[in-house]
Amino acid sequence: MGFLRYLASRWEHLLELAIAHAGVVFLSLLIATVIGVTAGVLVYRRERSAEVVLAVTSTFLTIPSFALFGLLLPVFGLGWTPTVFALVVYALLPIVRNTIVGLRSVDPAITESAQGMGMSRWRRLFEIELPLAWPVILTGVRVSTLIIVGIAAIAAYVNGPGLGEDIFQGISRIGSATALNLVLGAVLAIVLLALIFDGFFALLGKLTTSRGLHDR
Amino acid sequence: MTDNGSRNVGIAKDAPEAMIRLENLSKTFPGQTESAVEDLSMEIPEGEIVVFVGPSGCGKTTTMKMINRIIEPSSGRIFLQGEDVTKVNADKLRRRMGYVIQQIGLFPHKTIADNIATVPMMLGWEKKRVSDRVDELLETVSMDLSYRSRYPKELSGGQRQRIGVARAMAADPPVLLMDEPFGAIDPITRERLQNEFLRLQAEIKKTIVFVTHDIDEAIKMGDRIAILQTKSRIAQFDTPERILTDPANKFVEDFIGAGASIKRLSLSQVRDIKTASWPVAVLSEGSEAVRELMRKSGKDSVLLLDDRRRPKRWVSADDLAHAGRIEEAGWPAVSIVEEGSSLYDVLDTMITSYKGSAIVVDGEGRYEGVVDFDTVLGAINEMRPLEQQRPELAEGAAEQRDRS
Numbered sequence: 001m002g003f004l005r006y007l008a009s010r011w012e013h014l015l016e017l018a019i020a021h022a023g024v025v026f027l028s029l030l031i032a033t034v035i036g037v038t039a040g041v042l043v044y045r046r047e048r049s050a051e052v053v054l055a056v057t058s059t060f061l062t063i064p065s066f067a068l069f070g071l072l073l074p075v076f077g078l079g080w081t082p083t084v085f086a087l088v089v090y091a092l093l094p095i096v097r098n099t100i101v102g103l104r105s106v107d108p109a110i111t112e113s114a115q116g117m118g119m120s121r122w123r124r125l126f127e128i129e130l131p132l133a134w135p136v137i138l139t140g141v142r143v144s145t146l147i148i149v150g151i152a153a154i155a156a157y158v159n160g161p162g163l164g165e166d167i168f169q170g171i172s173r174i175g176s177a178t179a180l181n182l183v184l185g186a187v188l189a190i191v192l193l194a195l196i197f198d199g200f201f202a203l204l205g206k207l208t209t210s211r212g213l214h215d216r
Numbered sequence: 217m218t219d220n221g222s223r224n225v226g227i228a229k230d231a232p233e234a235m236i237r238l239e240n241l242s243k244t245f246p247g248q249t250e251s252a253v254e255d256l257s258m259e260i261p262e263g264e265i266v267v268f269v270g271p272s273g274c275g276k277t278t279t280m281k282m283i284n285r286i287i288e289p290s291s292g293r294i295f296l297q298g299e300d301v302t303k304v305n306a307d308k309l310r311r312r313m314g315y316v317i318q319q320i321g322l323f324p325h326k327t328i329a330d331n332i333a334t335v336p337m338m339l340g341w342e343k344k345r346v347s348d349r350v351d352e353l354l355e356t357v358s359m360d361l362s363y364r365s366r367y368p369k370e371l372s373g374g375q376r377q378r379i380g381v382a383r384a385m386a387a388d389p390p391v392l393l394m395d396e397p398f399g400a401i402d403p404i405t406r407e408r409l410q411n412e413f414l415r416l417q418a419e420i421k422k423t424i425v426f427v428t429h430d431i432d433e434a435i436k437m438g439d440r441i442a443i444l445q446t447k448s449r450i451a452q453f454d455t456p457e458r459i460l461t462d463p464a465n466k467f468v469e470d471f472i473g474a475g476a477s478i479k480r481l482s483l484s485q486v487r488d489i490k491t492a493s494w495p496v497a498v499l500s501e502g503s504e505a506v507r508e509l510m511r512k513s514g515k516d517s518v519l520l521l522d523d524r525r526r527p528k529r530w531v532s533a534d535d536l537a538h539a540g541r542i543e544e545a546g547w548p549a550v551s552i553v554e555e556g557s558s559l560y561d562v563l564d565t566m567i568t569s570y571k572g573s574a575i576v577v578d579g580e581g582r583y584e585g586v587v588d589f590d591t592v593l594g595a596i597n598e599m600r601p602l603e604q605q606r607p608e609l610a611e612g613a614a615e616q617r618d619r620s
Binding site: 107109110111112113114115116117118119120123128131132209210211212213 | 284286307308309310311312313315317319320321322323324325326327334335338367368369380383384393
């Protein structure tokens with residue numbers, strides 16, 4: 001059947017999968033942001049620790065996703081758990097790196113004058129440094145999103161949620177009439193999802209960044 | 217005066233109570249063999265601007281940063297208002313001192329009002345009080361209240377540093393620490409800011425530690441100057457006048473550079489020295505009265521004033537004889553200086569004057585007296601320490617006074 005007719009008939013199914021896909025991505029991002037920003041905050045002032053953390057998270061990204069899912073299978077079983085775990089691992093690097101870069105790029109004159117005024121270490125971090133590093137950190141989150149929106153499809157390998165299900169089905173039926181439609185439909189949905197996420201973060205960035213920091 | 221010898225001590229004689237006392241402060245940075253500051257002791261008198269000045273690397277900024285413990289001392293003690301603050305909570309200590317740095321460091325993500333309100337908010341002031349204080353400070357630093365809601369990126373360098381100063385004074389701390397605050401600003405704006413700051417200080421009388429590498433700024437701004445050599449060794453700790461007239465050693469001389477005497481002149485005002493008087497007459501008295509005055513005084517010219525006692529013209533006996541109306545006799549009096557002018561300005565005026573003298577007037581332009589080169593030389597002579605005074609100049613000045 002033609003692709004458009006296929007879409008017309010299966011759009012509810014695709015929507016269902018898309019929502020699950022978005023859900024698992026969003027949850028993983030949330031967890032990765034919490035862990036990543038915390039890690040960044042802990043090490044940004046220590047050269048060697050920062051290097052270690054960055055090296056470790058970089059390595060995560062180089063593990064082929066298929067292999068990672070395969071390794072997680074005996075530990076976490078099937079479904080959401082291994083999926084979220086894997087996605088968090090992949091989302092970490094851009095967030096950690098950008099947290100470190102963002103915090104380090106705060107003008108030392110600003111932190112020094114804050115210190116000179118008697119702001120405690122915590123206050124400086126939460127009122128001055130993090131807000132100033134926020135745009136950079138958010139960019140890291142956006143990059144992570146783009147990475148894991150795609151990888152989430154591979155989670156179908158461990159019966160994970162999302163649009164990967166259709167892709168795997170399509171691939172297993174290569175040669176049949178529906179194969180192409182299945183894969184294409186899912187891919188289209190994933191791309192759309194990526195764009196929606198990106199737009200969401202762009203909006204979030206605008207809303208949460210002080211007017212004093214916007215470029216003219 | 218400096219009580220040095222082998223100890224590095226700066227105590228001001230005839231000074232008010234010490235607001236800040238530094239006792240044997242030393243700092244050696246980790247990994248360095250040489251200390252940055254060695255065994256420095258000093259008293260900063262209350263209500264004065266004390267300037268730390270010296271060549272790059274002498275440790276002046278390090279010393280200042282030890283006062284609010286941005287840099288923790290390796291050894292020694294710091295006293296604020298008599299209290300030993302060497303080991304107290306550093307954050308709480310810093311809320312009692314204003315801190316202004318060269319790069320200013322305004323928070324770009326906060327409005328000007330929020331920037332200024334930082335310390336008061338931390339101290340828990342209520343919102344209305346904070347808001348009023350922000351308005352008050354904006355006025356104090358001559359900025360329009362409309363700047364409250366603007367962001368630092370919208371301001372020029374000079375404006376930002378005004379806000380920097382306002383922010384430092386927000387909680388009305390007794391002490392201000394300023395590290396080359398006007399260093400990153402263009403010379404014209406810098407001079408304006410310096411003048412405004414001095415006017416402000418005359419009102420609020422805070423205790424200020426001011427670091428600069430510019431000796432002219434130190435002379436202009438300081439009530440007392442500490443000239444520091446390497447490791448913050450105090451070469452001289454004294455008023456600008458005494459440093460200029462009596463440098464303690466060759467280092468201080470070299471640091472002041474050429475023109476020390478001229479610089480010295482800019483520190484004294486003409487109202488501080490004894491002016492000579494000269495025969496004066498009011499224009500409306502008429503030529504006859506003027507001639508009579510000239511004869512009796514034995515001088516060759518008379519200064520004519522208008523009805524409000526403002527100097528108008530010089531006339532000699534000759535001019536009176538030959539001129540028609542008295543208003544056109546002689547020549548106009550133009551070399552006039554206000555009593556608040558510096559001796560430097562007076563000298564400048566005298567050089568171009570007809571008779572090598574200048575007329576001193578008060579704030580309303582009314583005649584006070586005259587000065588000439590001898591008067592100024594005599595005044596400079598008296599500024600020198602006793603051993604260096606030239607007796608003939610002292611006599612000359614006395615003669616002048618007797619004659620008139």
